[in-house]
Amino acid sequence: MPTKRAYASPLREKAAAQTREVILRAATELFGQRGYALVTVADIAAAAGVSPKTVFASVGSKREIMDHIIDAGVIAGRCDEAMEQLRQLRTPRDVLAALATGTRFGSESQFTVHEAIRLALPVHEDGAALWERATRSSRAAMSDTAHHLHTLTPRPRYAAAETADLLWLWFGPHGWRTLVADAGWSWDSAETAIRETAIAALYGDC
Structure with a gap:
């Protein structure tokens, strides 16, 4: 019996990328204004208009978010x-x-x-x-x-x-x-x- 391949929806992937971008932009603003230590994942989620669960699923922990910010900054x-x-x-x-x-x-x-x-x-x-x-x-x-x-x-x-x-x-x-x-x-x-x-x-x- 052939194995079913997961269907990748372009719209879903685009929406996920946009959510990720919004989260990283919100995190960057908060880290730049308040400082890394004073910002929580819940703060980032609230600023991005998503749930903390979505933040973790999309970009990971606070440390991982900072890594993503650095990588994006180097590219930009x-x-x-x-x-x-x-x-x-x-x-x-x-x-x-x-x-x-x-x-x-x-x-x-x-x-x-x-x-x-x-x-x-x-x-x-x-x-x-x-x-x-x-x-x-x-x-x-x-x-x-x-x-x-x-x-x-x-x-x-x-x-x-x-x-x-x-x-x-x-x-x-x-x-x-x-x-x-x-x-x-x-x-x-x-x-x-x-x-x-x-x-x-x-x-x-x-």
């Missing part, structure tokens, strides 16, 4: 796409301008995600691993950019590894947050200042 940041374009640039100023624009897009579009992660770090079951997962692709992008800058003329005044560290200082999420959230700068002003600071520090009068 479009780091690989931006780096592919950056590697085609042949002058240091063009490279650093592209890095400023790209990291600004990631920081601005994913600001709530970054806040959710930042507030989770002190209380998460494994904050160090969480931060490493959240920043891995961005750190790699800074290293790749530094090595690309060292193939161009003029070269940065620092070694490639040190250049990568400085790029992370300026263009990483902390740099953007310090100017925009803490100091109240506009994103446009922050982009200009970070770009020009990097150019001046790495090349001086070159």
